[in-house]
Amino acid sequence: MTIPNPSCPVTRFAPSPSGHLHVGGARTALYSWAFARGRGGQFIIRIEDTDQKRSSDAASVGFLRDLEWLGIRWDQGPTFTAPDGSVVGGGANGSYFQSERLEIYERYFAQLIAAGHAYEAWDTTEELDAMRKESMARKEAFRYRFRGLISPEQRTQFVAEGRTAVVRFRTPQVAITIKDDVLGDATLPAGEVDDFVIRKKDGFPTYHFAVVVDDELMGVTHVLRAQEHFTNTAKHIVLQDALGFRRPTYGHLSIIKNPDDSKMSKRDKDKVLRKAVKERSLSAPPAGTVSTEDWGRWIGDDNVQLDLEAAIRLSEALKVALPEINVDDFRRSGYLPETICNFLALNGWSPGHDIEKFDNTFLCERFSLDRVIKTPAKFDRVKLLAFNTDAINAMPREEFARRCREHAAQFRPEFVARFDEAKFALLMHACHERSKTLDEPFRTNGFLLVDDDALVFADDKNVRKALGIGASSVDGAKSGLDHLRAMRSILAALPEWTQVALESAANAYTAEYAAGKIGSVAQPLRIAVSGTTVSPPIWDTLVLVGCNAALARIDRCVAWASALR
C-alpha cells in the first residue's frame, strides 16, 4: 500500500469500460490529472470492470487510447503503448483492473462479516419483488434492512435449494455528512441508506465496495467524479468507517450540457440522423449503411440507437455531420487534443483574469477546486470550433501537414494511398489557411479521389454563371466555357505541369482574351476539375489532379456545359 503524503495528492480516473470516453468523463480525467500533476502528486487510471456483462477489453483500450491522445498520461494504471512507442502505466498498486482484484476484495468481505458489519442475504428475486411491492403499498421507499442472522441449518437448506447469497453491508442508522470541495458539504439524515449489496451473486464486488477498497489501497487522497455519484458517496463513507479506512476529499462535478439545456448524450447522433431521414422521406436504408432489420427497429422506436459504425455510415450516405459527443468523435472530426483539453478545462473551471487560451502545463499550475463551478457547463460548439481554427492557423505549415498526415493515416487512408509525400504536403499547404480542423482538407476535397468520369458537376447558380450557361453573350464577349475550351489546348501543350507554368500560361491568355480578369479563366478551370466553384488555390489543385486527369475532366465539363447551353 502506498502511504499517502498529504502534501502530494493522489487522484484517479476510474472508468467503467463500456461504450466510449464521453467529454464529461474526459473533463473529470483532465481535472483529476491536472490537480495531481500541479501538486507533484500521482494520477492513477483504474478500470472498473466489475460488471462483467457490460465491460469489454475493447472499451478499456479505447478509454486508454483517448486519454493518451488528450495528453493525459497516468503515473499508475494499465500499461499502454502510445503511438510514439513510449509505455504508459504500470505501478506497484496493481492490478488496475478490478476484475483481477477479486482476492483482495474477499479479504475485506471477510473482515466486515467477521466484525458484524456485513451479512449474507439469501433472498430470491421474487422475494425482493414482493418486499418492494409491500413498501409501495405502504407508500414508502423500499429500503432493505438487516432481519437477523440465519441459522446454520437454514443456510444449508438455502444452499440445497440452489439459492446463492449476496453480501449486504449493515448500514449504520446515522446521519452521514459528505464533505465536498466543489459542491459544499451536505448531510444525509439517518435512515436514508439501506443495507446495500457489496458482493454480488456472481462473487464480484459491487461498484461501491470495490471503489472504497481500491481508493484506500491505491492511496487516493482526492476523488473527483461526476455529480451523479454524490449520493453514492454516503455509502462509501460508511464503508470506509467500517473498514477503518481514511476518507478521501471529494469533489463532485456538474454535468456538461448542450446549449439548449439537454444532456449531451449519444442519442443526439440518432436525433440528427432521424431528422435527416424524415426530411428525405426515406423508407429504406441507403445501401450498405444499416441492415434492414436494424433499420426497422430504429425507425420504429425513438429509444433505439444505432451502433456507432452504422451511424457513421448512414451519416456519410445522408451527407449530414454527426454531433461529436465522445472524445473519439472529436478526434475523427479533426479537433486538436490540446484544443479539446483547453476547451474542456473551461467547461466548469476558469483561471480568472479573462484568460481563455492556455495549455495543459498552465492548467496543471493553476487548477484548483475552489474555481470549479457547481452548475452545469454549456458546451458551446461554435466556440470550440473557433478555438480549433485559431490553433490551426497559428501552427507552422509543416506541423499542420504532419498532423494532417497522422489524422489521415487513421481516418482518411485513401488520401495517404493516393498521394506521395510531396503531393500530400502540397495539398496540406494549399488547405492550411482555410482549415478549421485537421479533417477539413479531406472532407472538402473528395473530388481529388473520384474517377475522372465519375466527377459530378454541380448544376447551381455559381457554376452556371462562371461557365456562362443560360446567359447570352454581351457584345460577343467570351463565356467561361469559351475560356475553358481555349485553355484546354494551351494546357495540353505545356512543356511542364507546375504551378508556375500553369499560372503564367493562364495569365498570358487572360491578358489577351479575358481583359486581365483571371477569375473568369480560373473559375471555369476549377469547376472542370473539382465539380464546384470551391477548391484549394487553382494552380495547386491542377497539380494535385495531374495533367492527364485535368485534361480529361476539362473535356467532360465542356461536353456537359455545352449540352446545357
Ligand code: GLU
Ligand atoms: N466507474 C465509475 C464510473 O464510471 C467511477 C465513479 C468514481 O469515480 O468513483 O462512473
